Amino acid sequence: MKKVLLFGAFFAFLGFASFAQSAEEDVVTDEDLTKYANVEVMTSTYVENKTEELRNMILNNEVIDGGARYNEIKAAWGDEAKMAEAEVTEEEKAAYQAIKDFQDSLQDSVKEYKTELIMDDEILGAGTYNKVLAATKEDPAVKEKLDTMIAEMKAKQDAEKEDTAEATDGK
Structure with a gap:
């Protein structure tokens, strides 16, 4: 009977140990939040760069000749009636279509970029992404802390951009 009780106690101990380990793995650390925030900032920067690229395609297009x-x-x-009334040329149609195609591809491009960041274990990793995402949905305090980190990272990045721009303008 002692062996049965010891055997049962041993498995109970293993069960509690694995439960404790599982609970520890679900805890979101500051490092996890920092990695997640970094991916959000990197994605935001990517979107800003692509948006600027689109803006330049429109404003600097020789065929369309600017935003208006x-x-x-x-x-x-x-x-077709409005196109004829606006006297849109075939060249303008082709140039506009190229811009439109680029614009339409932006969402997929951003999704692909962010997925690559998430899947890269050195940058974030899918497990950490899912853990942080779940924690932000369950705990408003975690969401608030993450939002604060993202805002601070963006502010720091913007300040560095301004410093770089000022240094470049001064030369």
Whole structure:
């Protein structure tokens, strides 16, 4: 009988040990939050860069000749009568379509970029991503802490950009 009790106690101990280890793995550390926040900031920066690239495609397009003409073509796009009224040329159609294709691909591009960051264990890792995401949904304090970290990282990044711009302008 003693052996049965010892055997049962041993398995109970193993069960509690694995439960404690599982609970420890679910704890979100500051390092986890920092990695997650870093991915959010990197993704935000990527979006800003792609948005600036799109803006430059529109403003610096030799065929469309700037934002006003782009907006005029955009308003007429898809309506042949409006396109004829706006006197949109074949060259302008092709240039507008290239810009539109780039714009349409942005969402997929951002999704692919962020997925690569998440899947890279050195940057974040899928396990950490899922753990932090679950914690932010369960605990508003974790969400608030993460949001604060992201805001601080973005502010620091913006300050560094301004310092770099000022140093470049001064030369």
